Amino acid sequence: MTLKSKARxxxxxxxxxxxHAALLLVALAFLFPFFWMISNAVRSNAEVMAIPVRxxxxxxxxxxxxxxxxxxxxxxxxxxxxxxxxxxxAITVVVSCLSGYAFARLKFRGREMLLLxxxxxxxxxxxxxxxxxxxIVNRLGLVNTFPGVILPVAFGTFGAFLMRQFFLSIPxxxxxxxxxxxxxxxxxxxxxxxxxxxxxxxxxxxxxFMGQWSNFLWPLIVMTGADNATLPVGLxxxxxxxxxxxxxxxxxxxxxxxxGIFLAxxxxxxxxxxxxxxxxxxxx
Amino acid sequence: MxxxxxxxxxxxxxxxxxxxxxxxxxALFFLLPGLIGxxxxxxxxxxxxxxxxxxxxxxxxxxxxxxxxxxxxLFTTDPQFWTVMRNTVFxxxxxxxxxxxxxxxLAVWISSLKIGQRWFRVVFFLPTFTPLIAVAIxxxxxxxxxxxxxxxxxxxxxxxxxxxxxxxxxxxAVIITSLWAGIGYNTVxxxxxxxxVPxxxxxxxxxxxxxxxxxxxxxxxPLISPTLFFGTVMTAITSLQVFDQIYVMTKGGPGSSTAxxxxxxxxxxxxxxxxxxxxxxxxxxxxxxxxxxxxQFWLQRKWVHYDA
Numbered sequence: 001m002t003l004k005s006k007a008r009x010x011x012x013x014x015x016x017x018x019x020h021a022a023l024l025l026v027a028l029a030f031l032f033p034f035f036w037m038i039s040n041a042v043r044s045n046a047e048v049m050a051i052p053v054r055x056x057x058x059x060x061x062x063x064x065x066x067x068x069x070x071x072x073x074x075x076x077x078x079x080x081x082x083x084x085x086x087x088x089x090a091i092t093v094v095v096s097c098l099s100g101y102a103f104a105r106l107k108f109r110g111r112e113m114l115l116l117x118x119x120x121x122x123x124x125x126x127x128x129x130x131x132x133x134x135x136i137v138n139r140l141g142l143v144n145t146f147p148g149v150i151l152p153v154a155f156g157t158f159g160a161f162l163m164r165q166f167f168l169s170i171p172x173x174x175x176x177x178x179x180x181x182x183x184x185x186x187x188x189x190x191x192x193x194x195x196x197x198x199x200x201x202x203x204x205x206x207x208x209f210m211g212q213w214s215n216f217l218w219p220l221i222v223m224t225g226a227d228n229a230t231l232p233v234g235l236x237x238x239x240x241x242x243x244x245x246x247x248x249x250x251x252x253x254x255x256x257x258x259x260g261i262f263l264a265x266x267x268x269x270x271x272x273x274x275x276x277x278x279x280x281x282x283x284x
Numbered sequence: 285m286x287x288x289x290x291x292x293x294x295x296x297x298x299x300x301x302x303x304x305x306x307x308x309x310x311a312l313f314f315l316l317p318g319l320i321g322x323x324x325x326x327x328x329x330x331x332x333x334x335x336x337x338x339x340x341x342x343x344x345x346x347x348x349x350x351x352x353x354x355x356x357x358l359f360t361t362d363p364q365f366w367t368v369m370r371n372t373v374f375x376x377x378x379x380x381x382x383x384x385x386x387x388x389x390l391a392v393w394i395s396s397l398k399i400g401q402r403w404f405r406v407v408f409f410l411p412t413f414t415p416l417i418a419v420a421i422x423x424x425x426x427x428x429x430x431x432x433x434x435x436x437x438x439x440x441x442x443x444x445x446x447x448x449x450x451x452x453x454x455x456x457a458v459i460i461t462s463l464w465a466g467i468g469y470n471t472v473x474x475x476x477x478x479x480x481v482p483x484x485x486x487x488x489x490x491x492x493x494x495x496x497x498x499x500x501x502x503x504x505x506p507l508i509s510p511t512l513f514f515g516t517v518m519t520a521i522t523s524l525q526v527f528d529q530i531y532v533m534t535k536g537g538p539g540s541s542t543a544x545x546x547x548x549x550x551x552x553x554x555x556x557x558x559x560x561x562x563x564x565x566x567x568x569x570x571x572x573x574x575x576x577x578x579x580q581f582w583l584q585r586k587w588v589h590y591d592a
Contacts, residue, residue: 023397030408094317129333131566185314
């Protein structure tokens with residue numbers, strides 16, 4: 001290697017390190033609101049409002065997490081959110097697998113038309129249907145009940161489309177032997193197709209679960225009692241007429257983020273792959 | 285001829301049997317749970333929403349048909365409506381442009397790294413997996429009077445404070461919050477698209493003497509333009525429905541300077557119980573979404589390349 005090319009390589013390495021370091025700084029700045037949330041969760045409310053603002057609390061009050069938990073029925077909110085998110089995810093996965101299988105493997109009249117209809121409903125903005133959905137739930141007598149908050153959001157058409165796309169990629173031969181042996185279609189779906197579709201099912205579960213864990217408006221409308229509130233709705237209850245309990249609010253918010261952060265970190269590969277799938281299709 | 289013959293044959297059979305010929309019954313069994321749910325919670329609400337928008341229903345009593353008067357009231361006499369409309373369009377345009385520019389910039393930056401790409405992706409993606417309410421709450425604390433931002437501004441002796449109480453700045457605070465919460469998804473999306481650009485294209489261009497700038501504008505950008513288009517359309521659709529941040533941070537205020545269509549639907553429907561009127565607003569929002577999506581599809585002919 002000549003001296004000149006060695007110098008060039010060294011300069012390139014320096015630029016590379018600089019590039020990484022600069023983005024690292026941006027990333028740390030980007031993470032600042034998370035730090036700010038924790039930092040304010042562990043001070044007294046007076047210190048949250050104190051001027052000048054301090055980056056770290058004078059006195060660390062770790063008990064705030066426990067206090068926030070007991071001040072409002074936070075355990076209950078957690079449980080409510082978990083029940084809703086898990087039930088919606090379970091229904092969505094089962095229904096999507098069934099429908100996706102019909103679209104991918106069964107021949108019936110009007111299949112293409114129906115599929116087109118399913119895809120068409122994806123264009124309807126959820127916010128638009130809030131009012132009639134509430135009226136339907138109200139008419140069914142399900143206001144302030146779990147079925148009332150779960151069922152209306154559990155039947156989206158996206159899952160059916162996603163599962164169909166995935167099932168199409170599974171070779172026909174794998175189920176043909178079973179069909180010749182006379183196995184029933186549902187049996188084939190459960191014992192052959194589903195085990196092979198775990199990546200797609202995992203992906204659908206993950207995004208459905210997180211969507212419901214974070215959902216705010218729909219539970220806000222349907223769950224009217226404070227005891228039935230979900231976590232995001234429960235958080236807003238720290239803002240009262242007497243003023244905002246900022247420290248508890250921050251502690252509660254930090255706790256509500258834990259499942260998402262946990263999932264985002266351990267499932268980062270799955271998340272990247274799923275988003276890459278979207279990127280690969282380019283919306284086509 | 286043969287086709288005509290079978291067609292005639294088919295018509296002579298009972299209708300139901302013809303419909304469920306082949307695997308029709310099996311398919312119905314598989315589709316039924318979904319179909320019931322979709323009819324009850326998607327099709328019926330869509331129809332009900334149209335019908336409701338032509339009534340003056342206030343939740344109690346019986347709905348009365350009022351023709352187009354909800355819509356005429358919206359466009360002519362409601363003093364708030366045009367403000368709400370302007371806020372929504374303003375939010376969407378500013379948010380959309382900044383979101384796409386920032387997430388594309390970050391995606392390109394991340395893809396230029398030799399190591400740690402996936403950890404940077406996780407960092408920018410984290411807020412996406414965080415409840416938007418929690419995000420809005422922490423930014424509200426940062427923007428609150430006497431909060432972190434005010435303190436920072438005082439130290440720099442810059443002349444503004446109490447952003448959330450300021451008619452012109454409150455919307456900017458909501459936009460910053462939304463950007464923090466939202467750019468992660470597009471960043472990962474665009475980063476994934478950039479990863480799929482064949483390295484050989486870039487190598488060939490480099491050998492031909494193209495600069496990094498040229499390689500970006502002439503090769504990478506055109507090749508990821510379908511993904512960029514997809515991201516833009518989806519982001520526009522969601523940002524026209526903005527609600528959570530506004531509910532927590534400003535409640536549409538100060539005045540009605542941050543009230544958007546989504547917030548107006550909630551306010552009219554669930555605070556004033558004007559279900560008919562709120563449904564009309566929902567259809568205006570739908571029209572706006574369709575119009576913006578159509579505009580984007582029309583514009584895509586000018587910049588999106590599918591011939592990769």
